[in-house]
Amino acid sequence: MSGSLDSVRLRTPAAAVKSGRWGILHSTRSRSLLLVATCVALLLLSGGSMFVGSGSIAPDAVIGALMSGGSDTDSILVTDYRVPRTLLGVVVGVALGLAGALMQAITRNPLADPGILGVNSGAYFAVVLGITVFGASGVTSYVWWAFAGAILTTVAVFLVGSRGRAGATPVRLVLAGVAIGAVLSGISLGITLLNPDTFDRIRFWSVGSLQSRQIDILWGVLPFIVLGTLVALVLSRTLNVVALGDDLAKSLGAHVMRTRVFGLVAITLLCGAATAAVGPISFLGLMAPYVARAMFGPDQRWVVPFTLVIAPVIFLGADMLGRVAVSSELPVGIVTAFVGAPILIVIIRRKQARPL
Numbered sequence: 001m002s003g004s005l006d007s008v009r010l011r012t013p014a015a016a017v018k019s020g021r022w023g024i025l026h027s028t029r030s031r032s033l034l035l036v037a038t039c040v041a042l043l044l045l046s047g048g049s050m051f052v053g054s055g056s057i058a059p060d061a062v063i064g065a066l067m068s069g070g071s072d073t074d075s076i077l078v079t080d081y082r083v084p085r086t087l088l089g090v091v092v093g094v095a096l097g098l099a100g101a102l103m104q105a106i107t108r109n110p111l112a113d114p115g116i117l118g119v120n121s122g123a124y125f126a127v128v129l130g131i132t133v134f135g136a137s138g139v140t141s142y143v144w145w146a147f148a149g150a151i152l153t154t155v156a157v158f159l160v161g162s163r164g165r166a167g168a169t170p171v172r173l174v175l176a177g178v179a180i181g182a183v184l185s186g187i188s189l190g191i192t193l194l195n196p197d198t199f200d201r202i203r204f205w206s207v208g209s210l211q212s213r214q215i216d217i218l219w220g221v222l223p224f225i226v227l228g229t230l231v232a233l234v235l236s237r238t239l240n241v242v243a244l245g246d247d248l249a250k251s252l253g254a255h256v257m258r259t260r261v262f263g264l265v266a267i268t269l270l271c272g273a274a275t276a277a278v279g280p281i282s283f284l285g286l287m288a289p290y291v292a293r294a295m296f297g298p299d300q301r302w303v304v305p306f307t308l309v310i311a312p313v314i315f316l317g318a319d320m321l322g323r324v325a326v327s328s329e330l331p332v333g334i335v336t337a338f339v340g341a342p343i344l345i346v347i348i349r350r351k352q353a354r355p356l
Helices: 002-018 028-049 059-068 073-107 119-134 139-161 170-194 196-206 215-242 246-251 256-278 284-296 300-325 332-349
Strands: none
Touching: 028 073, 028 284, 028 300, 059 073, 073 170, 073 215, 073 256, 073 284, 073 300, 119 139, 119 170, 119 196, 119 256, 139 170, 139 215, 139 256, 170 196, 215 256, 215 300, 284 300, 284 332, 300 332
């Protein structure tokens, strides 16, 4: 049975070719070259991020701060703010991109975004509750509240979506996630409107921003994101079989429920930690997998690794654009929304919103 499963994994891309859903790149060599080129682009953007900011710092001062540190204002801005901001941008980009890729693969819905299962809403609700009821303050404290909210929301969505004889089908999970997310978002909005202090303390976090994030935030979320990334990479081969449909996948020996459960665990780790660190970010989990499928087709063995690289490229690029777009900086969550909304329209207009 395992031999049959492996053969289907290898034949899935071929079936995509016949159905006209193959990506631009066909050969392993061209795909590998693009993956390497994207990694180089990520390194260049990460380096360029050190030189871009709302404040003007001379390039030689940036290089000096990176090489030897220093106690002057420019050196502190570079080492204590721009470096952690860049690293956190890469890590959060990876997390949200992979969370989107897993959601789209598990639900077989190309329009799926980390908000579709209510994870962002759950994290946001938990932070609002922590501030209002328990007096939580500072992003370090928000991390744990947001992560707890993401876990509880994911469990609630799975329990609600798996009730009944049909079990946890993709459609039921999506409907449960949208319903629970809407309820939590409404409650959160009501709490913040009734508590001006809570609104004032959470307003910069709630729009999604990398501004003023320091290294302690990175260390707080890094273990969860690393674990979620590893789970996503391990699941990439099995996701190809799950895409064939539950009945066929089961007949080939795939553990569909186990794959879905581990996928939800990875989504919780990735999206919960990322949301805790920088706030809710929309559309990144939609854009990165869309670009990956456009280049490589539906083969998750390529989609997942490429999403891992292209997502932080998009996220860092959006953050750098936000730094220079206006004098006081534009939060990266707003920039990704401006970029992601037209892409969503393109996907729908090209009739690519059909099931994966």
